[in-house]
Amino acid sequence: MMLPDTFRALADPTRRAVFERLAASEMSVSQLTARFEVSQPAISQHLATLKAAGLVTERREGRFAYYRAAPEGLAPLVDWIDRYRSFWPERIDRLKDILKGLDDD
């Protein structure tokens, strides 16, 4: 199965943290940089990787670049997990909790 690098993109802790931050709210690169302890180029590079994986989207506004998490990018992960559903013991009912939550929404 060809996952579009979703796992690899999220494997790096810093990059995952960037995604998590962008899931909370849209932010510009400089705002994002201020929240991490790596340089601005490092952040830009992580964003490029996340964007290539479909995990974030970019919105240009003048000289600013606003990024936000693209939840659809997580779909390959859900798909992948889905493939092993039938092998899962009922013990893993956390997935059911997730569904319950969705139903309640």
Place this chain on the structure above:
Amino acid sequence: MMLPDTFRALADPTRRAVFERLAASEMSVSQLTARFEVSQPAISQHLATLKAAGLVTERREGRFAYYRAAPEGLAPLVDWIDRYRSFWPERIDRLKDILKGLDDD
């Protein structure tokens, strides 16, 4: 959040394929090696990584070591995805399909 290296363990395509194979059925290291194009040590190393991440379990029998996928090891992934549930657009109803499947079982 401190994921127990689940993402990193599944980021490598070969290692992910090993996990997928072990999800289908328990196998010994040599049986597993026969199915891949990397050496036996490489397989052993992948298995060690997967085991450290809680994604496989080992069963010793004489000089054989049988491995099988540990679906519980995927729980951290589900947990992590769950954290962003509220940000997801309804468009991602695939997760609902998963839950439906579980309910039907």
Place this chain on the structure above:
DNA sequence: GAATCGCATAAGTATCGGCTTATGTATTGC
């Protein structure tokens, strides 16, 4: 229009990670 700002890209470096071959350690078979 010159300086500044926001960001991306280039280039270099050092570490990590997956692979190999070589070797070690039990276990089994003769």
Place this chain on the structure above:
DNA sequence: GCAATACATAAGCCGATACTTATGCGATTC
């Protein structure tokens, strides 16, 4: 007990990658 088998570990190699500083480039500001 000796050879062979099953697997793990050691050691080394090399490409990938996460970071840095330096630079480029468009947009804003004065």
